[in-house]
Amino acid sequence: MAPSFDNGNSLFNFVVQDGNGVKGLVDSGISKVPQAYIQPPAEQIDKKNATKCEMPPVDLSRLDGPDHDEVVKEIVRASETLGFFQVVNHGVPVDLLESLKGTAHNFFGLPAERKAVYCKEVSPTPLVKYGTSFVPENEKALEWKDYISMAYTNDAEALEHWPVECRDVALQYLNTSLDMVRKLLEALMGNLGVELDDSKIDAFIGKKMVNMNYYPTCPSPELTVGVGRHSDMGTLTILLQDGIGGLYVKVPEDVDMEKRGQWVEIPPVPGALVINIGDMLQILSNGRYKSAEHRVRTTSTKSRVSIPIFTSPQATQKIAPLPQVVEKDGVARYREFVFSDYMNSFFGNAHDGKKSLEFAKPNLA
Ligand SMILES: O=C(O)CCC(=O)C(=O)O
Numbered sequence: 078m079a080p081s082f083d084n085g086n087s088l089f090n091f092v093v094q095d096g097n098g099v100k101g102l103v104d105s106g107i108s109k110v111p112q113a114y115i116q117p118p119a120e121q122i123d124k125k126n127a128t129k130c131e132m133p134p135v136d137l138s139r140l141d142g143p144d145h146d147e148v149v150k151e152i153v154r155a156s157e158t159l160g161f162f163q164v165v166n167h168g169v170p171v172d173l174l175e176s177l178k179g180t181a182h183n184f185f186g187l188p189a190e191r192k193a194v195y196c197k198e199v200s201p202t203p204l205v206k207y208g209t210s211f212v213p214e215n216e217k218a219l220e221w222k223d224y225i226s227m228a229y230t231n232d233a234e235a236l237e238h239w240p241v242e243c244r245d246v247a248l249q250y251l252n253t254s255l256d257m258v259r260k261l262l263e264a265l266m267g268n269l270g271v272e273l274d275d276s277k278i279d280a281f282i283g284k285k286m287v288n289m290n291y292y293p294t295c296p297s298p299e300l301t302v303g304v305g306r307h308s309d310m311g312t313l314t315i316l317l318q319d320g321i322g323g324l325y326v327k328v329p330e331d332v333d334m335e336k337r338g339q340w341v342e343i344p345p346v347p348g349a350l351v352i353n354i355g356d357m358l359q360i361l362s363n364g365r366y367k368s369a370e371h372r373v374r375t376t377s378t379k380s381r382v383s384i385p386i387f388t389s390p391q392a393t394q395k396i397a398p399l400p401q402v403v404e405k406d407g408v409a410r411y412r413e414f415v416f417s418d419y420m421n422s423f424f425g426n427a428h429d430g431k432k433s434l435e436f437a438k439p440n441l442a
């Protein structure tokens with residue numbers, strides 16, 4: 078017998094407080110989407126209207142040969158327009174990508190009480206947080222997603238504190254991705270006239286986090302979202318998605334590209350990783366690189382997993398548009414702030430497209 082969630086409170090307690098997540102809700106046998114998950118019509122995703130993004134993946138192995146400049150151009154062009162691209166021959170072993178997806182399914186398949194130990198209020202470590210939706214307390218409608226978040230400080234602490242079920246593959250994924258992240262950043266910063274040294278790498282991507290997202294099957298996908306419209310807060314995001322699809326990006330209105338203002342799907346490509354620009358890179362580049370607005374659909378047939386690595390500045394880092402770019406542009410399009418203040422603003426509000434960037438609007442003196 079499916080439990081009856083006779084009021085919003087009991088559903089919230091079951092899903093959020095008790096750590097059952099959406100997975101627990103689906104396993105309880107619901108046949109209808111509860112009211113708390115029904116999105117306003119403007120946020121519902123019409124699958125039929127979206128087209129696929131046809132940009133071919135960037136072959137990163139070509140960065141090391143005679144095509145280097147050509148490949149940098151491809152990376153720059155994608156970052157200045159859609160803010161999203163895919164990469165292949167990225168140096169992360171493809172069998173590791175397969176293990177990661179399996180590990181994510183296994184982790185979310187654990188009994189609720191094994192996952193709930195990592196709920197925010199009770200987690201034995203500040204590095205690990207298990208949860209559901211984005212900020213359930215502040216959302217008009219909940220997102221159809223559970224997640225586990227693992228912050229990286231160093232290998233030893235990751236191995237000590239990250240959940241035993243996922244720590245080895247998650248750490249390997251992070252460590253084998255970093256070389257690629259550095260190369261991408263080098264290409265993007267080089268194009269702005271900024272040379273990367275260790276202190277700049279630390280300033281731009283000093284903080285790293287591996288998440289595992291789980292989107293259970295949904296009885297009425299057209300009413301819900303897996304993740305609502307948002308841009309990522311940090312510098313660069315590396316995303317592994319599985320073969321199910323449902324990741325959509327909005328083509329910005331102000332770029333020289335087809336389909337301006339439309340949602341395009343980033344199709345799953347076997348062995349590829351998805352790269353997207355976050356708010357910090359948009360700000361550092363004085364708006365040249367676009368932190369892309371994106372969202373995720375749910376499906377009725379199969380649960381989906383995705384595994385992002387979020388790179389960002391350290392909490393205490395001061396952020397402002399880079400002087401090299403401001404000099405060329407003649408104007409700073411964002412103000413200076415401390416990254417932790419941006420984070421607090423980001424996590425204090427429900428997902429709402431690119432509103433997060435308003436925090437960095439220049440002071441109008
Ligand atoms: O699941 C996905 O494909 C994307 C997830 C996402 O946008 C995020 O975790 O920030």
Ligand SMILES: [Fe+2]
Nearest residue numbers: 307308309371
């Ligand atoms: Fe995202």
